[in-house]
Amino acid sequence: MKICRTIAEVRAFRQTLVQGVGCVPTMGYLHAGHAALVQASQAAHPATIVTLFVNPAQFNAAEDLANYPRDEAGDLAKLVSWGVTAVFIPTVAEIYPTGYQTYIDVEEVSQGLEGQYRPGHFRGVATVVAKLLNIIQPSHAYFGQKDAQQVAVVRQMVQDLALPVEIMACPTVRESDGLALSSRNARLSPAERRAAPVLYRALRQTQDAYQAGERLAETLVEQARAIIHAEPLVRLEYLSLNDPQTLKPLAGTLAGSALLSLAAYCGPVRLIDNLLLAKHSEHL
Numbered sequence: 001m002k003i004c005r006t007i008a009e010v011r012a013f014r015q016t017l018v019q020g021v022g023c024v025p026t027m028g029y030l031h032a033g034h035a036a037l038v039q040a041s042q043a044a045h046p047a048t049i050v051t052l053f054v055n056p057a058q059f060n061a062a063e064d065l066a067n068y069p070r071d072e073a074g075d076l077a078k079l080v081s082w083g084v085t086a087v088f089i090p091t092v093a094e095i096y097p098t099g100y101q102t103y104i105d106v107e108e109v110s111q112g113l114e115g116q117y118r119p120g121h122f123r124g125v126a127t128v129v130a131k132l133l134n135i136i137q138p139s140h141a142y143f144g145q146k147d148a149q150q151v152a153v154v155r156q157m158v159q160d161l162a163l164p165v166e167i168m169a170c171p172t173v174r175e176s177d178g179l180a181l182s183s184r185n186a187r188l189s190p191a192e193r194r195a196a197p198v199l200y201r202a203l204r205q206t207q208d209a210y211q212a213g214e215r216l217a218e219t220l221v222e223q224a225r226a227i228i229h230a231e232p233l234v235r236l237e238y239l240s241l242n243d244p245q246t247l248k249p250l251a252g253t254l255a256g257s258a259l260l261s262l263a264a265y266c267g268p269v270r271l272i273d274n275l276l277l278a279k280h281s282e283h284l
């Protein structure tokens, strides 16, 4: 596996790869969710480049950035065992050198949901993803549905800027009790870890209600909210039904599929999750 730390190095390595390249952008502390993205890329391309960069521009709280888990040696060992072609691990100064001043705002789809509670988050995401895609020039880039708004923001950016890359969304990988894998799960206490699967239970039971014929947005949202409210260790930040592509909020009788998404604090740890409400189990 080639390890590149500078833009010049990864560009030079990329030039040696004649065929299509798949790219998997990550912030490291890798888990089976990341592995699934790597596998999807490897199934479609002869070469897969993973990026590992904790992007300061997408953290709206300094404390969250400082607490973000990191394990470069462990990540490199995993990437080797997964058979990744190359990894790009830039420093912050490599991506944002002194004098850096260009940012990308994807205006509408960045508002609401995560955008409402994490001001500036998607500006940071769009900026770093555009820069990484521009450096690596993959034919396809792989993202997880767990961050559904991120998928929508990146897709809109790629369309608006006519970037020559296809954005692929992969289903959320979960623990056996339903908790979505996340690097942040490592910070849950044992009691919080036992409480956290209530989020998935609420999403699933609401999906069941949808599939059984319930179409009133307010009833569906209220059902999910009540299930989570019964768990004292979990504090809901938002729970919302939105159009899966535009992310516009939905109310009244649902005409088609809908994205049910939430953010909740479990102790000090902020978790997000979502499910697509559709006639059959589908992902983005």
Ligand code: AMP
Pocket (backbone or CB within 6 Å): 025, 026, 027, 028, 032, 033, 034, 036, 037, 142, 143, 144, 145, 146, 147, 170, 171, 172, 173, 174, 180, 181, 182, 183
């Ligand atoms: P992160 O390192 O958390 O920024 O995530 C890097 C990529 O992995 C993003 O596209 C995430 O949506 C995706 N990802 C994170 N957790 C999961 C998961 N449990 N299942 C599938 N994809 C995931």
